[in-house]
Amino acid sequence: xxxxxKRLTRILVCAAAVPAVxxxxxxxxxxxxxxxxxxxxxxxxxxxxxxxxxxxxxxVEPAKFATLPQACSALSKKTLEDLVPKGDxxxxxxxxxxxxxxxxxxxxxxxxxxxxxxxxLNVSLVRxxxxxxxxxxxxxxxxxxxxxxxxxQATDGAKDVKTSAVSGTGDEASLVRYDRTYKDKKKDVTSxxxxxxxxxxxxxxxVDFNGSGLAGDKTPDAGELSKDAExxxxxxxAAVEKSGEAGSGAGDASASASPSKxxxxxxxxxxxxxx
Numbered sequence: 001x002x003x004x005x006k007r008l009t010r011i012l013v014c015a016a017a018v019p020a021v022x023x024x025x026x027x028x029x030x031x032x033x034x035x036x037x038x039x040x041x042x043x044x045x046x047x048x049x050x051x052x053x054x055x056x057x058x059x060v061e062p063a064k065f066a067t068l069p070q071a072c073s074a075l076s077k078k079t080l081e082d083l084v085p086k087g088d089x090x091x092x093x094x095x096x097x098x099x100x101x102x103x104x105x106x107x108x109x110x111x112x113x114x115x116x117x118x119x120x121l122n123v124s125l126v127r128x129x130x131x132x133x134x135x136x137x138x139x140x141x142x143x144x145x146x147x148x149x150x151x152x153q154a155t156d157g158a159k160d161v162k163t164s165a166v167s168g169t170g171d172e173a174s175l176v177r178y179d180r181t182y183k184d185k186k187k188d189v190t191s192x193x194x195x196x197x198x199x200x201x202x203x204x205x206x207v208d209f210n211g212s213g214l215a216g217d218k219t220p221d222a223g224e225l226s227k228d229a230e231x232x233x234x235x236x237x238a239a240v241e242k243s244g245e246a247g248s249g250a251g252d253a254s255a256s257a258s259p260s261k262x263x264x265x266x267x268x269x270x271x272x273x274x275x
Contacts, residue, residue: 068127071092071101072103084107091103099127100127103122105120111217142172142199170198170199176194178193179193190219194226205236
């Protein structure tokens, strides 16, 4: 007689438990909705921050110079006569002379048995455009300037390397001086090498100038050669400034941070590589 009563009690207990479960489920559902809404707000904030960063990234200072002067005609006749008397010019190859240009001259003042004076001059101009991903043309040129100075200091076979700042030439300029020895008709010849690297805005100008005495003639004075190289660098900077300024915005960098493939080598470089 008591069994039906126990069974009824169990049914009532179970029925009473159902609303509690529904309430809990309802609370859980509300909590999930709030979490989704918070996630959406978080995503929106990140998207806004990303968009702001992208807009700021696109604001790159335009490159100042849009072209380069002709390398072989950038120096005056008087300067060339002083540095490389009666020298023959050779233009370096370039896919785009508005972005990269170079020219070299060689000169031999032959005095027969009394000896000879040899001079070699190379000028290189590299221009950088501004790029929204890489930076402004001036920043890219500054990096290339530093690389050119380090490369000159690390020249193979360079001895007694000295580096000094050059004032009054572009935005920044350095002179790297060193000696190199090469063979001339089985005799050791000392070449006095001067490298002036100058940056003016988004253009880097490099002047390589060396001299040596052949057939027993005396080695030229390094100080005088340095003055000549600095004079050429200043003249090239003036030629760059005269070539015109850019009025357009940023674009892809039109010049890579590497020397021109068409730049010719000094004869003492060639002799050194052979030995």
